[in-house]
Amino acid sequence: MKKKKEVTIYDLAKELKFSPSTISRALNNHKSISQKTTKEIQKIAKQLGYRPNTLAASLRNNKSKTIGILIARINRPFIASIISGVEETARKAGYNVIISQSNDKYENEIANAKAMYDSRVTGLIVSLGMETRDSQHFKQFIDQNIPLVFVDRVPVEFNSYRVIIDNYTAGYKATQHLIDQGCKRIAHFAGAQHLNVYNLRKKGYLDALRENNLEVAEELIIDLDTMSFEEGCDGTKALLNLPQPPDGLFSSNDTAAVSAILTAKARGIKIPEELAIIGFNDDPMASVVEPALSTVSHPAVKMGEISAQRILEHSSKKLDSNISEITMLDTEIIIRSSSNRINTTRLLETS
Structure with missing residues (x-):
């Protein structure tokens, strides 16, 4: 079966007799476009099966609205709770989340960190794998002022946000x-x-x-x-x-x-x-x-929520990622x- 052609902004512009820039602004709910026009364009876009190309947008802006999570093992209840906290906080702010696991292997962690970096994530949340003794593969994020938050298992060799317990x-x-x-x-x-x-x-x-x-x-x-x-x-x-x-x-x-x-x-x-x-x-x-x-x-869920919030704060306020900030949460017997x-x-x- 022949693959159906992807509907683009230019196809919508031709169909609706608007400029591509007007179509783009309407799809992003820009205030410069009237509500009536915005609703009309979004309605037709949905009918024609238009999908926004978030990857292309991230390449243009060198930034995505995606938070990366790099953890050791996704099947651990503690880790699953951290992910839940991150996702809930990110979703409320209109961000997506992508998850990668190292299975506690150092080489996997290096490869996964590179994949996250190449995907232009807005920020990365990391819990180190068991084999990890050298964390220099995360320095690329620091160098590019991409917020990096270590949660629970954290390194000590360079500055970053850290969310831990005592x-x-x-x-x-x-x-x-x-x-x-x-x-x-x-x-x-x-x-x-x-x-x-x-x-x-x-x-x-x-x-x-x-x-x-x-x-x-x-x-x-x-x-x-x-x-x-x-x-x-x-x-x-x-x-x-x-x-x-x-x-x-x-x-x-x-x-x-x-x-x-x-x-x-x-x-x-x-x-x-x-x-x-x-x-x-x-x-x-x-x-x-x-x-x-x-x-x-x-408090795994809380740790995930705080980790995501640090990335959102960095994104909105353009904070320096080269910050040594530690958030320490309490535990109980x-x-x-x-x-x-x-x-x-x-x-x-x-x-």
């Missing part, structure tokens, strides 16, 4: 919660330490132990490359096989924490009486696993059955 305090509070429940030998699932989120959570964990005069045992700190379910299972087995297994576990994400619950239960370990567990992110799985997983809230030893003990005593 990972250190969150890690400290999560560990302190386990200590308050009576845990004395607390393990930690630590993610890739070159990434700010996992490095700071580990520091909070360590300081909480030290300030409570508890031993920092290296065999209780398990480094997980991807923080996956499978790695969580293997890490839990390693901990339970120790001569002195832990009685508490702080995991840097919920995925590995849930796998720890299931693996420990399969070994006959009572949760939380013998092993109290707390995760991080408050993913949907946290509330459906049995027992329900205690966790740290992560959500206590559920997987770590709530005190209430569990009280329940057993009264039953």
Whole structure:
């Protein structure tokens, strides 16, 4: 079947006996064109199947009304919530959103960043992949004054907008919660330490132990490359096989924490009486696993909204993209059955 010819502004001009410039202004609701003429032109354009060429417009203006999002894995609930916040904010402002994932691969991230740059996005929102140690592939955006917002996993080597949480305090509070429940030998699932989120959570964990005069045992700190379910299972087995297994576990994400619950239960370990567990992110799985997983809230939607707003503000006010601005959001501990030893003990005593 022969492809139907694309309707252009010039076709509309010929059909309606207006100049191409008048057609263009009417399609963009320009005030110089009367409402009656605008409605007439837009009506005929719709009937003829006219579609605006946004790519051509972006090439002419060297700017599109599109915000790019470059993330590690789109199937993670936390990332999906960030995207939701970005899209909602962008849509209200009349912007589109394009999404690209690196699958935590450094080479993919470099290629995706170039594709976003070549697409002339208005701005780019990034959460770094697990493999990323050098972020110089984003310098092209800074050099061209294209707003760049890093969210959650952020680099430190150059100035940019950053939207983060207080990972250190969150890690400290999560560990302190386990200590308050009576845990004395607390393990930690630590993610890739070159990434700010996992490095700071580990520091909070360590300081909480030290300030409570508890031993920092290296065999209780398990480094997980991807923080996956499978790695969580293997890490839990390693901990339970120790001569002195832990009685508490702080995991840097919920995925590995849930796998720890299931693996420990399969070994006959009572949760939380013998092993109290707390995760991080408050993913949907946290509330459906049995027992329900205690966790740290992560304001992902809000982080997405703020990230998009920074790009919109830059676009409207022509701010310098070479700005080091950090927005830090609060978190809270959500206590559920997987770590709530005190209430569990009280329940057993009264039953």
